[in-house]
Amino acid sequence: MRDAGTGPYRAIFAARFLMMLQYRAAALAGIATQFWFGGIMVMALSAFYTEGGGSASITRAEAITYIWLGQAFLGLLPWNVDPEIAVMMRTGNVAYERLRPVDTYFYWFARAMAWRTAATLLRAIPLLLVTSVVFDWVGLGAWSLQPPQSGTALALFLLSMVAVVLLSSALTTLLNISVVWTISGQGINVFTNSLVLILSGMVIPLPLFPDWAHLMLLLQPLAGLVDIPYRIYFAHLSGAEAIAGIALQIFWTMLFIGLGHLCMTRTMRRIQIQGG
Amino acid sequence: MPQIAVQDLSKTYRVAERRRGLIGAGRGLFSRTHRAVEALKGVSFGLDRGELVGIIGPNGAGKSTLIKILCGILMPSSGHCEVDGLVPWDQRIRHVARIGVVFGQRTQLWWDLPVIDSFELLRDIYRVPEVSFRATAETLISLLRIDQLLHRPVRQLSLGQRMRCDIAAALLHSPSILFLDEPTIGLDANSKLALRDFIKHLNRHNGVTVILATHDMQDIGALAERVLIIGHGRILRDGSIAAMRADTPGQRRLVIDFSEDVGDITVEGATVLSRTGRRVAFAFDSRVTAAHTLIGRLTADHDIAELSIEEPTIEELIADFYASHGAVEA
Numbered sequence: 001m002r003d004a005g006t007g008p009y010r011a012i013f014a015a016r017f018l019m020m021l022q023y024r025a026a027a028l029a030g031i032a033t034q035f036w037f038g039g040i041m042v043m044a045l046s047a048f049y050t051e052g053g054g055s056a057s058i059t060r061a062e063a064i065t066y067i068w069l070g071q072a073f074l075g076l077l078p079w080n081v082d083p084e085i086a087v088m089m090r091t092g093n094v095a096y097e098r099l100r101p102v103d104t105y106f107y108w109f110a111r112a113m114a115w116r117t118a119a120t121l122l123r124a125i126p127l128l129l130v131t132s133v134v135f136d137w138v139g140l141g142a143w144s145l146q147p148p149q150s151g152t153a154l155a156l157f158l159l160s161m162v163a164v165v166l167l168s169s170a171l172t173t174l175l176n177i178s179v180v181w182t183i184s185g186q187g188i189n190v191f192t193n194s195l196v197l198i199l200s201g202m203v204i205p206l207p208l209f210p211d212w213a214h215l216m217l218l219l220q221p222l223a224g225l226v227d228i229p230y231r232i233y234f235a236h237l238s239g240a241e242a243i244a245g246i247a248l249q250i251f252w253t254m255l256f257i258g259l260g261h262l263c264m265t266r267t268m269r270r271i272q273i274q275g276g
Numbered sequence: 277m278p279q280i281a282v283q284d285l286s287k288t289y290r291v292a293e294r295r296r297g298l299i300g301a302g303r304g305l306f307s308r309t310h311r312a313v314e315a316l317k318g319v320s321f322g323l324d325r326g327e328l329v330g331i332i333g334p335n336g337a338g339k340s341t342l343i344k345i346l347c348g349i350l351m352p353s354s355g356h357c358e359v360d361g362l363v364p365w366d367q368r369i370r371h372v373a374r375i376g377v378v379f380g381q382r383t384q385l386w387w388d389l390p391v392i393d394s395f396e397l398l399r400d401i402y403r404v405p406e407v408s409f410r411a412t413a414e415t416l417i418s419l420l421r422i423d424q425l426l427h428r429p430v431r432q433l434s435l436g437q438r439m440r441c442d443i444a445a446a447l448l449h450s451p452s453i454l455f456l457d458e459p460t461i462g463l464d465a466n467s468k469l470a471l472r473d474f475i476k477h478l479n480r481h482n483g484v485t486v487i488l489a490t491h492d493m494q495d496i497g498a499l500a501e502r503v504l505i506i507g508h509g510r511i512l513r514d515g516s517i518a519a520m521r522a523d524t525p526g527q528r529r530l531v532i533d534f535s536e537d538v539g540d541i542t543v544e545g546a547t548v549l550s551r552t553g554r555r556v557a558f559a560f561d562s563r564v565t566a567a568h569t570l571i572g573r574l575t576a577d578h579d580i581a582e583l584s585i586e587e588p589t590i591e592e593l594i595a596d597f598y599a600s601h602g603a604v605e606a
Contacts (some may be wrong), residue, residue: 007400007403008400008401008402010400011397011400015386019386019389078599091382093347095379096377096384097384098349098368099348099375100401101373138401230519
């Protein structure tokens, strides 16, 4: 059944978002971690560019930008299960979720979206500011985040980032639903963690993989989390290609929303809530 | 047409069994044995609007399963059920908008949020218009005396305070049916009394249908005109406590404080239930032996300081009933 109005979903989004913003200590720790790992990855990549003989499909400055963007938006990666959902499953409080007069899938989708975006917002802003502006001031210009290729590239990049949020929320919700079967989210986290980091391009930018793998890597769903928007950012994908990239992101998002909705319906029909 | 119509409802759970020890765990990786647990076996009853019904039964009898099916959270294995013309699990979204549910052992409030924030979130989730939300919340806040608690995070509340807030939360959208699953569990005497008064008020004055599952027989005695006793997944009895008492007429208890030590006293027409110091409790059937006859026999040989005659308590009635129907948890 389709609900009229999005009031309840907006409400749960806002509530979760505001609650997440309270975790300032976690955000500070996150920023420190991201600078550290970003720094190491930037230096390692630079070494490859200096020492390596072959020609790469993106320039050194672009690769560095790719890394910093990745670190800034790391929080958007759907690599783990929402601990709140895992606790709910363990305690049986998931019963109350089913007592809400809303579509449980979209209710969880809104919750996942709030969780991912709030965690990202707190980290992304300082990281982007420091790597783009402060690095230049203190003479680290060679390591800094480059501005987008053009105004059009920026606009398309922002559009693509909206698609990232939706794709990531759809994948996160799918992970959350799987907890109904496994009870603990630990096992899934271990598995998805490395899969998402590598296939999204977070560890090594996808354009730096061997040429024969490029098309496959671009078409698989996880490229839509990191690779597509960042290549739009420095106009590696522009015009029709950029639009196609965003369309691909939306295609995967719709597919995962459909799949998630189906899984939720099936799962809830077979759920067993004991005790109480 | 009853508000709630339940017909031949059954629910079977499939439970995976773990084998013992390390070898068992290893084998469990490859093959699992499943056991079917029949939580409900053909339950039928009807409930009219404005009724207040108690559901009791030993642990594991199927009370919670029944409530969860009626709420739309669980799907039965077979059978049919309609609440206000809706099938709870098929038309869940419309159904749950009209019911309120309190699980005494859980909370539906957001742990880290002040109570009032949880209320406002529920207002949005249930799409309650602001005007009616204000009126309802105001009434509930004063009836449940929670105005001092509204700005405290839920995690800082005592169990009694939390329960009052949880009940208010379940009623913000003015449901026509309220499901209560052990609402008084762990509460102190005052909190229990206040809560019972509130539930009674809600039922009598607002006409809310109340379904109360509990182990607390005082809850039942104070509130429920009608009681469903469930055991082994079946309804063993459907009626009032007064009718149950009428089924076991004449069961009385005579408690006497003797002025002297009476040793192993026995008397014709009664059996000794317990003996503590000079106090002796006798059980007798008032239809066979009249109380004054029994007292006469006892005073003939002994001096009596004090005596009282009691009817069996609801607890005793129910415990006897469970025992005579074999409805004791395995």
